[in-house]
Amino acid sequence: NAGVTQTPKFQVLKTGQSMTLQCAQDMNHEYMSWYRQDPGMGLRLIHYSVGAGITDQGEVPNGYNVSRSTTEDFPLRLLSAAPSQTSVYFCASSYSGTVTYEQYFGPGTRLTVT
Amino acid sequence: DQQVKQNSPSLSVQEGRISILNCDYTNSMFDYFLWYKKYPAEGPTFLISISSIKDKNEDGRFTVFLNKSAKHLSLHIVPSQPGDSAVYFCAATDGDNLFFGTGTRLTVIP
Numbered sequence: 655n656a657g658v659t660q661t662p663k664f665q666v667l668k669t670g671q672s673m674t675l676q677c678a679q680d681m682n683h684e685y686m687s688w689y690r691q692d693p694g695m696g697l698r699l700i701h702y703s704v705g706a707g708i709t710d711q712g713e714v715p716n717g718y719n720v721s722r723s724t725t726e727d728f729p730l731r732l733l734s735a736a737p738s739q740t741s742v743y744f745c746a747s748s749y750s751g752t753v754t755y756e757q758y759f760g761p762g763t764r765l766t767v768t
Numbered sequence: 769d770q771q772v773k774q775n776s777p778s779l780s781v782q783e784g785r786i787s788i789l790n791c792d793y794t795n796s797m798f799d800y801f802l803w804y805k806k807y808p809a810e811g812p813t814f815l816i817s818i819s820s821i822k823d824k825n826e827d828g829r830f831t832v833f834l835n836k837s838a839k840h841l842s843l844h845i846v847p848s849q850p851g852d853s854a855v856y857f858c859a860a861t862d863g864d865n866l867f868f869g870t871g872t873r874l875t876v877i878p
Contacts, residue, residue, distance in 0.1 A: 658811070687866075689868075694870055695770075695870060696770070696772070696774075696857060696867075696868035696869050696870040696871060697812070697857065697859075697868040698868070699865050699866060699867075702865075712865055713865060713867070744811050744812070746811070756802065756814035756817065757814065757866070758814075759804075759811025759812045759813065760811050761809070761810055761811050762809075762810075762811055
């Protein structure tokens with residue numbers, strides 16, 4: 655089992671560029687989510703999905719899009735990158751359709767927007 | 769506004785002694801609480817959790833205590849080991865979203 659994988663590990667974007675952060679899991683988890691970690695802010699939920707075809711917004715969804723066409727994949731799209739989106743992004747998954755169970759996190763993607 | 773707060777950014781403890789990490793929350797609708805541990809350049813890993821119907825949960829060297837009236841939980845690590853050195857995040861959920869604290873960096877000194 656690879657667990658939760660994220661690509662790329664590092665990315666530098668210019669303001670206004672778009673990109674997709676990839677996330678995949680091989681544990682057949684229904685629940686997947688995206689977080690961002692900023693200094694002094696902890697981890698904040700961006701978007702989540704309770705199953706293929708179902709997505710919903712978290713605490714800080716603006717500027718990001720998600721889709722869930724398969725159980726395994728949950729990509730995060732930045733539509734027009736801004737310096738405020740400079741952060742470390744973590745994808746996570748869990749067995750349950752709710753957040754109450756332990757989540758498995760990927761290794762993160764460090765994004766810098768200049 | 770931060771709904772889960774960890775007011776101590778860092779903590780240093782001698783190996784073999786007890787580490788106590790604290791967490792406060794403001795939302796009375798939170799019904800499940802978790803602790804995650806994070807090493808540099810890795811994602812957080814689940815450590816231990818507690819339901820709001822309990823006041824204590826133990827797993828080996830790790831014990832979490834919940835005081836609902838004070839909206840406070842704590843993680844005790846006994847005995848502390850150098851491998852416990854990491855950032856510890858407290859998290860709480862209302863069933864829909866998971867809210868994290870800002871983390872406490874624990875350093876266990878050999």
